[in-house]
Amino acid sequence: MDQEPALRIRNLVAGYAHLDILQDVSLDVRKGEFVALLGPNGAGKSTLLKTLYGMTTHKAGSINWRGQEMGGRKPKQFLAAGFGYVPQGRCNFPLMTVDENLEMASYTISGGDVAGERKHAYDLFPILHTRRNEFAGNMSGGEQQLLEMAMAVLRRPEILLVDEPSVGLSPQAITLVFNELKRLHQGGRTILLVEQNTRKAMEAAERAVVLRLGKVIWDSPASEVSHTDLGELFMTGRVLERSAGHAVGIH
Template identity: 40%
Template sequence: MTPLLSVRGLRSGYGAVEVLRGVDIEVGPGEIVALLGSNGAGKSTFNHTVSGLVRARGGRILFDGQDITGRSCRAIVEAGLIQVPEGRRIFPNLSVLENLELGSFARARARRADNLERVFGIFPRLQERTRQLAGTMSGGEQQMLAIGRGLMGEPRLLILDEPSLGLSPLLVEELFGLIGRLHAQGLAILLVEQNVGQSLEIAQRAYVLENGAVDFSGSSAQLLASDRLRQAYLGV
């Protein structure tokens, strides 16, 4: 099966600091793949480089067989690779509806009404609050809004960057249930998380970044069976 996303030898960083040092990662059509690692491992730099927000210093990024290395972030979104960023990055002074509509600015604008209906079907709470300013919502509601905004662009691959960050345990359970439902609809997801245990329960495969390089990779079952990974990341 041809990968939907294929990253080979990716190097990236900021100024004189090289953060990613030859990272290889693949995501197949319809897969959930987890990218795991502690703070400072390079996860967000990977997301930003793949999404065109940070320029790659080496390696190649292929999306659906097309080389997108060095393309603008808008061109990458137009191709269907959409990121839900860490910290949600909603527009606090805009309404819920306005935030959602911005998700279709670069892609799927002609199907905005249909996609709004789909998002409201997934998140009925957002439909109840279309006129509410996004900045007045709870953290869990803002995460719903951020994911809904990403879905408005009809992603072929959705990157979720630390989606459980700052959420209560109950909301984390709801979030992972939602990710499972999106996957069941055929959406490919790259789940970038510090929550190793729950990520491995839902993902088919996983990569673990450490100091800007892939330290572990394999099926979720293989990683859960690794004594070294369990000791380092699960504390068992």
């Protein structure tokens, strides 16, 4: 893993129209790193991922991606620069087959190699190949989540932004999805994962970043934050003295 951050976010302020949700967010993600972005409901986690895909209003601050300034750019520019986004929720096209969904995902940039990208998706997720003629909406929740991930990774993004992939899934499906995320990470992808299932997220990720009220309040190796710490951070924005060394912006 490179030591230089591939993604360097500095003093980012972003939101919707006149509403600032992210307030002065600074965060580095290194190439090949797996970062879990945690925090209570409404903290701004989804807003941060959307901002890293050009889907919110950028107000101030910098999103530097491998030396290139991305703040305020459009989704297709983030896509072209190597960002992949897996939004929260299920398949975009439930009445289309798996094959057709992958084809649709491939059309998002003109000049895409539809056959090659679909093959890449099937190589990464062989289970989807066995279901290729099934309507996406008829598949299990876990399989649909894999399809969502496949629709993002077929463009071979360097960084994958994944929003709450475990929501609504059975424990078995959650394990399946997390195993696939770990495999994608082992294959060299950089991953920024938003997750409410902190236990699973902390098992998979190398680093834990906690967002609360639009601010980063914690940033440490995943092994250095306990579930008790996370509970306290979510509820109060603070941790007890014993592990307060990594607190960010807490006075």
